[in-house]
Structures are given as structure tokens and as C-alpha cells.
Amino acid sequence: MTMLLARIISLVRNLFRRERVERDLDAELRGYVEILTDEKIASGMDPARAGREARLAVGGVEQVKEQVRAVRAGALLEQLGQDVRYALRGLRRAPVFAVTTIATLALGIGANTAMFSVIDALLLRPLPVHEPERLFAVYRGPTSGAFSFPDFRALTAQNAVLSGVAAWGSQSAWLRTQAGFDRIVLDTVSPNYFSLLGIVPQTGTAFVTTDDTASRGMVVISDHLWRTRFGADPAVIGRSIVLSGQSMTVIGVAPRAFIGLQPAAPTDGWVTFATLSMLEPEWDFQAKQEVWIRLITRLRTDIEPRAANAALAHIVSESRASSTGAAIRLVPASTPIFDPDARSSASRLVLLVAGVAALVLIIACANVANLLIVRGNARRREIGMRLAVGASRSRIARQMITESLVLASGGCLVGLVVAYWTLQLVIALAPPSAIPPGIVVALDARVIAFGSLLALVTALAFGVTPAWHLTRMDLLPVVKDATGGEERTAHGPLRLRRGLVITQVALSAVLLVGAVLFVRTLSAALAVPPGYDIDRVLLVSTDFSVAKLPPAAARETGKRILERVAALPGVDSVAFGQIVPFSGAFVSRPALPEGQTPTRANEDQYLVPYAVVSEGYFKTLGMQLTGRDFSSLDSESAAKVIIVNESLARKYWPGQTAVGQRLTLPLKEPGPSYEVIGVVADGKYVSLTEPQHPYMYVPWQQMHRPRMTLHVRSAGEPMALATSVRALVASVNSEVPAYNPIALATYVDRSIAQQRIVARLLMLFGVIALAVAAVGVYGLTAFTVARRAKELGVRVALGARPWDLVRMLVAQSAVLIAAGLIAGTAATFFLSRLVGALLFGVTPADPVSFAAGAALLAVTTMAATIIPARRATSVDPLAVLRAE
Amino acid sequence: MPKTDLLRGTLDLLILQSLRTGPNHGLGISRRIAQVTRGAFDVRPGSLFPALHRLEEKGWLSSDWGESENNRKARYYRLTSAGSKQLKAETQNWDRVSLAIARALKATS
16 A cells, blocks of 8 residues: 555656756756866866866756756656547547446546535535635534624624624515515625625615614615516616515615525525614514624734634623623634534535435446456556566556546546536425525536546546556566466456455445435335325415504404305315424423423423414314314403313323313413313324424414414315415405415425435435446456466366355355445444434334345345356366366 | 657767666766767767756656765766667667668769
């Protein structure tokens, strides 16, 4: 291995040796002058004159050097050109080899380049801001990046280490369009946000930094919103738009590259705090207890981040009512990957797929290395001859590596095409949570550079070892042996090929066991009863807050909507629900059996997730209910009632009837008391893979929620009702957005989309890897049989039965396969823990999955061994011995 | 064998020939050439060094750092096995060419 390393180093040095050549040339010419001077002094000349005459004799030193340089550079270029031409000629003569290799590499490089472009856009690309390296996000403790308004003021007030602080926080808002309403992500920022980041809108202007009231009602929109909603119309500047019921003026369009500070969760528009008080008049967002602001700061150029951390430590903790004691620290914000929040906002799925792509590339490299060894073996005689007539080994090695580079370049070019198509596919298939629509994922210069670098690295990975082995071969037998094509003496490539087979088997094991784990996860998840009748349910979200209706009027509007939708033909039943099952939404509050009082310490144990629902909700979702349902009589002024699920009933009143018991919901000091009127069967609330847990339902008339979702049970295809339901809501009140119509079954499906995508990917690549490994084992066994034909012939002549030979050969392969399986399962054992959160119904070390994956691999590769090994039985001892 | 211009081919041949007896440094090589051609060729550094580096790039010479008689650091060139073969081939070629030219000149005169 050290030999190999030394060779690579010398190769690289030869390629980039200009500096050394220069130094050597200087020394050489100096030596020439010195020796000449010595001679002249020796012949009696005085030293000063001798030196002068010697230098004169050399002529222009620089001129000489220039000529030598030209010779060296010309030779290098000429050799490179020769090597490339030689490689191309060689590949043209072996088209099947060339196409196979380039296709394999293109697959590996393409898949990785595509995934890199996604990860680059989400995490790696530096933010398009001015001097990103001086930009820092403020954190409290390891992961908390949220602060209150007073914290922001305290940090702004001090400027010993910071040259500015800007604040931002994300909300959602409604954009009124001709078709209805669009839900957009709106960042509320401090007026200095754009100037601090150094971002200048591509059209229009940013906010006035000095006076926030000047920016009241002003909005800067993102390039994505500008293109998708305003047709990239430059006249949008100054136009009035309606955001969450408020009329606003567009003053600027952000540059295309800027989509907020967390690219994985892109922003559609920006307003300042002055506008937030228009949008959320009832929210005291400046209060000390409202911790929602993120802080971004620019460090003064003369301050080190470490010194800044110390200086900041006391400031925010003083301003905070209940200091958590965690220290303030600055996190580099130049690139999203440094920022814990930005990092966690990127989907785990993307990283997982990238990991699979990396495995595919390693398998591709192992495969190409194998092909190169086979090809090198066929060329042993040619190369042996060239070595014998005096070609230098480094020259031959350089030629072979040039061939690898030519192959890798071909792989890179085709790979970029593969990457383009893969990227389209990935963007089309990925859930919006993994690749948000506003993000710019493209094959830009960075991605192409990555692909090229990858090609270079792969060329070295698969090309150097075979080249090294081939140039180290023993020449004598090659030259003497007229047949020449066969390897008799050098065991290096054989050992290498065994190593490659072990690697391929190991990697296939990782992919196959992974595939089985995810397939089992999927089948386990799909076997879980969700607790609802999820088919034929249409969901349409509504938001009463936009219309600024008081709660009573909102309820009246809601009731009218329920009545009108229920009357639609094709509708079986309809209800409002605040939280949609499997949508990922989840809210909880403390709930205790009456009589118990919570302490601060055990408050968390009493947290129960809940949803606000209307009458008819359980019937619409097909949930089993004992006791009674909510009714229109459970009004705001009537006695408070609640419905709990079986888990909650079991937890609080084990062995008793829950109906008739009382619950208190102490959000603040002593909470109202609710009577349990019904118990509903357990269901799944966020994902199919969650454990059973308590849940409770509160009637909508007794707890006002402005955002409710219509659940519509249809007689036929649910999505067919979408248009009429939306139109109906608009006819009741045109200021109430009815949006995002979707079938409940789609949500359930999406909740296991990650597992499904990963299972498919792993299966696809697992099967490819299995095929590649089988071909590798097959090739090695066939090669061994051919190489040992003579020995096998002798054995048969001495009385060995053919099947003894087969057993012997198979046993040898079995050792390699076993080694690969052990390495692969060990690797999987550690890797599968990383995806443990995505698994369900199986542990990361699930013995069934490991056994199934390993068995599949073992059977396939052993079969691939036996076929060529059987050829050993057809060895004719007479023919072999006669050939001697 | 590619046909190079006569002078460069001649210089290469002379350099290879001069190294047949053992390694030498640049000045030594030019001295030796001057000596064996009885001063007919005075190889100046401007043509000597590019030729030496060119021959090394072709793999006919290899070089090492050594010390001259007066303990001066000098770069010593030696013939490689490829260089010896080249010398042999060039010599035969030269013999053939010079014979042919001599005949041609005789025939016209």
C-alpha cells in the first residue's frame, strides 16, 4: 500500500513538477559556470576574471533556461496528447469495454451529481449575501435559535463587537389571487434586514432602514412568487396586493438566488414589524414571553468570533425574564450547513438518497476496476513487450491512468446527462417537504465542477491499482510465453480481484439488507389500521381569520357551510376538524382528571394532544364512538363537554367507565372543567408508525379556532367534489379562503412516502449491485478455472473425480462470499441505526431482514460460482497435457 | 525513425556517443564532443542544455545530482538502456546515410 502511495505521489509530482524543474535547471547552470570558473582559475586566471569569462561562455542564462523550458513543456504536452490519442485508439478497438465502463461510471457519477445539486441548493451553497464570512446566527445553547423582542433590542443596543443585528421570523399568510387564496411563507424582518445582508432587490427597493413606520404595508416578494403569481411582470412594483385580508404595496423583488436565510424552507415574501401589527393585531409579538425571533448579525471586522461569544454572554441573559442559563453563541451563517436550524430543516430523506447514491458509485468503481484488470490481463503481452524494449514503467502507468481519465471524462459527460434526467425525476418524485418549490436546483458551474472532481477521484480510485499491478509484472515469462495472454506468475491482480469481489458482495449486502428492512417497514406500516375509514374523504381547508369575523359570526358562517355542503349531491356527511390526521400537525395541552393538581415537574405527563372538531366528525371519519357525539346544543354558553379516546380513558380511569367523568384543562390557573360525554376508538394521528397514545376532542363551539378543515365523506371519488365544495364556501363568504383540496388517503400515503421511496431505491440498486456482484464472482471463477486448467487436468489424470474439482473451486469462492457477507452485514449493522427513526415494526438489527438479505446474496453468488466451476469437469486431461 | 533536421540529429547522436563511456555533466559532455571531433563541434550551452533535457524526456538519458572533481554540485547524465538502443540504431542509420551521401557526391563529381 505504501508502494502504491509512493507511486501515486511520484506520478502527481511528475505531472506538476514545474517548480522542481526550475530549481534543478538553476542549479545545473550554476554548476556549469562554477566548474568552468574553477578550470580557468586552475589554469592561472585571476578569480574575478575567471568568473566573468565563465558566465560569458554560457551566453544568456535566461535564454538557455527559456529554451530548456520549452523543450520540457513541449515534451509534457506531447506526451499527454500521445497518451490521450493512444487511450482513444485503444478504446475504439474495445468498444464493448468502453461503452460498459462509461455507462457504469455515468450511472454512478450522474446519480451523485444529481444528489449533490440538491444538497448544494439546500445546505452547501453560500448565502448570496455580502461578505458571508462575517455573518453569524445567534444561538442560545446548542440548538435554540429563537429569541424575544426585548432580546433583539438588547443585542441591537450594544455595538462593541457587532456591526449590526437584524431579526426575522416566519409566518404564513394568505395571498389573494384571482383563483382564490394562496398560502405563502412570509418572513417578518427588522427594517435593516436587507441592508445588513447586503441584498439589493433585482427590481424596486428594500425597506427604509431608519424608520419602521415608513415600511408599514410594504412587502418585498421573492423571485419565485414574482414568476409564479405575477408572471415576472416588472410593473408589479407599486402594485397593491391583498395579504391575509390587508392591502399591501409591493416595493421590491428579491434577487433570484435569495430565498431567505434557510434555503431548505424558502420564503415567499418579506414585511417589517410595522406590517406584522397590521396582520396580527391581537398578537403582542413584542412581549417578553413571545420567543419567536431569529437573529442574524454581522461581526465587526476586527473581532474574532470567540471573543464575540464572551462579550455577548451576559447581554441577552439579562434581558430575559427566566434565564435558562444557556450561553449565547454565534454560529457561522455563511453557509446553511453550519446553522443547526437550517441543517435540521433539510430533509433526512435527501441525505439518505445521497448515501445510497454514494454506495452506487463505489460499486461502479469496483466494477470498472474489475473490467480494467480483465482488460489489462489481455494486454499483458503488449505491455510486457513495451517494458522489455525499454519503455519506462512510469510512462506506461501514466498511459494507463490517462486511459482511466479518458474513461472517467466520458463517464462524466454522459453522467451530466444522466444527472439532468435524474434531477428532473427526483424533483418530480420528491415530496415538497424534501425539495421545496421555491428552491433553485440546477446543474450549475458548482455542480459540474463537483461532477468533474468526482470523475477525477473515481478515475484514480479504479485506475491506479490495476495500472500499478500491470507495470510491476515480471517480464521474463511474458516475453517468453508465446501465448502471452495468461497470467501465470503475478498473483497481485488475483488478490486484487478477490478483494474487489469481497467489496462488491459487502456493498450488495448493505443495499439488500437495507432494502429488506424498508420493505418490512412498509408492509408493517401498511398493515396498521389507521382507526379511520380513510377512503372517500375529501379535505378542504378554510380560514376564518382573513375575513376578520368575530368568533360567533365565524361559527354562524361555519354552520351555513356545513349545511350547504351536506346538501351537495354525492356528499354522505361533513364535519369540521382543526387537526387533519397524518398532516403532521400536532397540538397538545395539559389535561387532568378533576381533583388532581399538576406540579411544575409532572406537567409534561399530563400533556394530551387534542383537536377541535364539529358535530358529525366521528361519523364522517368512520370512528367507533360510545356515549354521545357533540351536537349543536353544546354551545358556548352550555356545559363544557369533551370526548376522549380509549387510551386516555384507560390512562385516567382504568377499569371505570370514562363517560360521566370530568377533566380539567388548566392552561393557565385553574382551568375549566369538562364532562366526558363519549369515548372514541384509538386511531393514528400523525403517522402510521406511532405508538397508541391518549387523544381528546373539544367541540368547536366551545373553543374557537379560526382555521378549520372541512372533512367531506363522499359517495364516490372524493376529489370530484373539490371544485363544488370550494365554490360553495366562496358563495357563503367570499372572504373565507377554501384551499388545498386533498384526499385523506393521500395524507396517509405521504406519511410513509419516505419509507416507500427509500425502499424502492434500495431495491432497485440492491438488485443492480447483486447482479454486478454475481458477474464479479462468475468472472473470477471462470478466470480461475482457465488459469488453473493445467493443474485441474493433472488432477483429473491422477484420478480426481470431476465433482471434487467443482467442490474445491466452489469452496474457494464461498470463502470470499462469506468474507463479503460478514463485512457487509457488520457495516449494515452500524448503518441501519442511522435510519432507525424511519423504521417501523422492525429493529435496525432485525434478524429476519439480515437473514433474508444475506440468503438472497449467498444463493445468487454461489449460483454464479457453480456455473463456471462446472466447466472444470469438462477439462480434458489429455488435451491439457498434450498442450505442454 | 523520424527524419529530424541533420544538425539536431547529429548533436543528439554526439551526446549519446559521448556518454557511452560513462556518466558526465554538461560541461564535460561539451568538452568531450569538442575533443572527439577535434574541435569541429563547439557545443554551446544554448544548444547543449535543451538537447540534454529533450533526450531525457525521450527516456534515452537519465540524470542524477553528483559532485564534480572540485566538489561542485553538478547534474550527471547517463545513458539508459533505451538510449543505448537508440545510439545503436542511430549509428547504423548514420553509417547508411553518410555512405549513401558519399556515394551520391562521388557519382555527380
